[in-house]
Amino acid sequence: MTENNLLPVTAYTQQQFFELELRHIFSETWAFAGFVEELQNDGDYLTVQAGLNNLVVIKNGEQLVAFHNRCKHRGTQLVEGKGNTRGKLTCPYHDWTYNTQGELKSLPKHKQEFAGLDKTCYNLTTANVGVWRGMIWVHPDINATPLSQWFAPINDHLGPHDVESLIESKDDIVVEEINANWKIVAENYIDHYHLAQLHAGTLSMYNHKKAEFGFEGPHFRFWEPLSDDYQKDLAKNSPMPLVYEASEENKGTWVPLLFPGIGLAESESSWSIFQIIPIAVNKTRVVVRTKVANKSGFEFMKQSALSASYWSNKVKAKSGSHDAKHALGSADFMQEDIYVCEQLQRAMQSPYFEMGPSALHGELPIRQHQKLVWNWVGEYYNAK
Numbered sequence: 211m212t213e214n215n216l217l218p219v220t221a222y223t224q225q226q227f228f229e230l231e232l233r234h235i236f237s238e239t240w241a242f243a244g245f246v247e248e249l250q251n252d253g254d255y256l257t258v259q260a261g262l263n264n265l266v267v268i269k270n271g272e273q274l275v276a277f278h279n280r281c282k283h284r285g286t287q288l289v290e291g292k293g294n295t296r297g298k299l300t301c302p303y304h305d306w307t308y309n310t311q312g313e314l315k316s317l318p319k320h321k322q323e324f325a326g327l328d329k330t331c332y333n334l335t336t337a338n339v340g341v342w343r344g345m346i347w348v349h350p351d352i353n354a355t356p357l358s359q360w361f362a363p364i365n366d367h368l369g370p371h372d373v374e375s376l377i378e379s380k381d382d383i384v385v386e387e388i389n390a391n392w393k394i395v396a397e398n399y400i401d402h403y404h405l406a407q408l409h410a411g412t413l414s415m416y417n418h419k420k421a422e423f424g425f426e427g428p429h430f431r432f433w434e435p436l437s438d439d440y441q442k443d444l445a446k447n448s449p450m451p452l453v454y455e456a457s458e459e460n461k462g463t464w465v466p467l468l469f470p471g472i473g474l475a476e477s478e479s480s481w482s483i484f485q486i487i488p489i490a491v492n493k494t495r496v497v498v499r500t501k502v503a504n505k506s507g508f509e510f511m512k513q514s515a516l517s518a519s520y521w522s523n524k525v526k527a528k529s530g531s532h533d534a535k536h537a538l539g540s541a542d543f544m545q546e547d548i549y550v551c552e553q554l555q556r557a558m559q560s561p562y563f564e565m566g567p568s569a570l571h572g573e574l575p576i577r578q579h580q581k582l583v584w585n586w587v588g589e590y591y592n593a594k
Contacts, residue, residue: 213568216580222391223558228491230587231392235470237261238586240360242472242485243339243346245378245499249274253295253310256346259487263350265337268295270310276339276348277312282332299334308334344373345483361468363427369464369476370454376481376501384498388548390555392488395496396471397579398547399484400430403572408550411526412543415440416463425578428469435462436478440524447520450479451503451513469582479503492555498544 221227241260248256249269257266257279266279266289279288281301288299288308298315299308306317312334317324338349340357347357354360388395398404405418414437421434440447441461454460464476471486480502487495502510525541532539537549557563568577 213570213573213577215565215568216577217393217584219558219563219565221583222393222555223491225491227587227591228391228488230590231470231583232261232488234590235261235583235586236488237263237350238354239470240338240340240347240349240354240357241265242483243267243348246341246344246346246374247378248292249346251294253297254293255289255295256292257290258348260337260348260350263337265348265350266299267339267346267348268310274339274341274346275310275312276337277334278337278350280335281306282314282334283317306332312336343368361429364429364431364466364468367426367431367433367464368466368474369481370460371476371481372454373481373501375504376453377504379480379500379502382498382500384496384544386496386498386544386548387489388494388496388551389492390494390551391492392471392486392494393579393583394551394554395486395494395547396467397576398551399465399473399486400432400467400575400579401573402432402575403569404550408528408546409543411528412541412546415524423575425575428582430467430469430575430579432465432467433462434465440520444478447517448479449514449517449521451505451509452478453481453501453503454478467579469579470586 237260241258243258243265244256244267248254249267252269252271255266255268257264264279264287265276267274267276280286281288281303283301283304283306286301286303288301289295295310297310299310300306304318307315309315314329314332317329320327336352338352338354338357340347342357342361349357400423402418402421402423405413405416405421417435417437421432423430423432425431435441436444444461445452461478463478465473467473473484473486475482475484480500482498482500485497485499487497489495527534527539527541528546529536529538534540537545540546
């Protein structure tokens with residue numbers, strides 16, 4: 211029995227399809243904004259792009275509030291990045307000023323230029339915000355499906371990690387610009403078929419044959435056990451201090467993909483979030499932020515030294531015929547993934563390109579993700 215991919219090649223190469231995804235997927239689903247510890251003080255804020263919408267999240271007393279980050283006068287963005295509002299948000303264009311409840315408080319020459327204007331009609335548009343597993347999430351629509359309900363299907367298929375007790379490793383933030391459509395990156399993330407092939411030398415610490423995976427609602431679940439040689443002496447072999455109490459039943463790694471493109475990598479020694487951010491039809495930004503055990507630098511150095519010999523023998527490059535500067539000679543699984551994603555995007559530009567058959571079991575998640583994408587945008591694409 212042969213299975214085929216469910217999306218046309220144009221879904222990965224056509225600007226029209228990409229714009230529909232921004233409008234009907236990324237503007238209509240919950241987006242990761244940051245970690246709760248990033249907003250510690252009253253007035254602290256951060257901004258995030260959620261599809262076609264830039265949103266600002268503010269710590270307002272003990273609560274988090276979120277607004278569309280644009281002035282109600284001419285649409286100029288109010289703030290950028292992260293910072294503290296100091297009690298107000300002022301548009302740089304015409305100095306319209308809002309408080310941290312989103313209320314328009316003042317505008318220059320109010321009586322002369324806007325006689326009779328009711329300021330209460332021009333408060334900031336409210337967005338939705340919530341906290342789930344130590345992460346801040348936002349949605350452009352205040353009436354969106356509740357955050358807890360959105361993630362309910364995947365809750366029982368995640369690792370036992372206490373995310374808020376872990377600390378972020380600032381030096382390990384990875385940002386990659388990948389010359390490929392966001393779906394190629396997402397599909398690679400959930401492709402079980404490639405793990406034992408492309409990553410034979412870089413992810414052999416996991417037993418891919420015993421992986422358990424599938425979709426729960428719109429979200430992909432994945433768990434696989436540690437390899438026998440790795441778990442035999444995990445306390446010594448782990449590259450960093452362990453982040454959860456591993457039992458015989460749960461020694462493994464959880465690698466879900468939250469729809470449409472937020473990956474989690476919940477392992478024995480770290481916890482990471484893998485953001486897939488669409489930049490253009492053929493360009494994707496990936497941001498990986500990692501949390502580790504709240505241990506001293508000495509403990510990390512000690513664990514690294516203890517496990518060094520295991521890892522020096524365990525990790526190998528995909529190809530011995532490439533030098534370390536080439537992805538296939540890098541012994542870095544992420545560089546291997548980037549390489550094949552960019553290869554596929556380039557191949558799709560050829561008029562001779564045709565997608566080959568899809569693996570019955572190992573690439574089933576790809577077809578399921580493709581079906582989800584089509585369910586969100588297909589009716590609009592057909593209408594065009």
